[in-house]
Amino acid sequence: MSGQALKGHLDLLLLAVISDGAKHGYVIINELRDRSDDEFDLPEGTVYPALHRLQKGGFLSSEWTVVQGRRRRTYRLTDKGRGALGDHRKAWLAFSNAIGNVLKGVPWPHTP
Amino acid sequence: MSGQALKGHLDLLLLAVISDGAKHGYVIINELRDRSDDEFDLPEGTVYPALHRLQKGGFLSSEWTVVQGRRRRTYRLTDKGRGALGDHRKAWLAFSNAIGNVLKGVPWPHTP
DNA sequence: AATCTACACTATGCAAACCTAGGTGTCAAG
DNA sequence: CTTGACACCTAGGTTTGCATAGTGTAGATT
DSSP: OOTTTTTTTHHHHHHHHHTTSOEEHHHHHHHHHHHTTTSOOOOHHHHHHHHHHHHHTTSEEEEEEEETTEEEEEEEEOHHHHHHHHHHHHHHHHHHHHHHHHHTTOOOTTOO | OOTTTTTTTHHHHHHHHHTTSOEEHHHHHHHHHHHTTTSOOOOHHHHHHHHHHHHHTTSEEEEEEEETTEEEEEEEEOHHHHHHHHHHHHHHHHHHHHHHHHHTTOOOTTOO
């Protein structure tokens, strides 16, 4: 993944990953990498601030836990967050569909 | 279209629209709006600087013409630009596919 | 004649937010 | 006791889309 293609779509990804159960940052990063087949291998400096932002916006709640001496901050979706996930998802569908429409009719090189 | 979802994907759109023939800025804006079914109604302040950037990068060439007293700057793809279009397109496919994979398994609310 | 709308381009500067690059600390394995 | 996986944090830079404002022509409307 190159450039800042992610811009504006990160929240969708984070909310989506967290939507099926409470998770902490490190696990979110791994799961995002796995579920995207290595396309989204996000640096911590990208994910942690985004989680803070989402919590500040009321989309996530968090609580500290300690597992085997390691402290974890575990996030879960709020109702507002669940609503936002749906909105983001609809917006993504419209967006990606629109790109598809623009791309339609652009021929591939060397492909019959 | 909301936020900065476009970030990182604008070049793809511009290159795609220009790929089927030389066009000038105003027409590019209209065509983008039409082909995207109003999803991409981009302000001039977004498109013109982007065109300049693409030309500076060697992806577009331009020439001035005068049609009915109005000067137009007409852009066409360079070879480099055509290559970049292919690259951007592949990247877009990988990106959107990856988002799809992450979203897979996230249930819609109230939909059987 | 005057105004309005569509056409067509330019320049400046802001702000969101992703990323780089650092930092802290725990635990298990070698 | 060193390495690597785990787990978190933040300050600052950079990119880039967008807002805003300005210039000017042509044709239609009033």
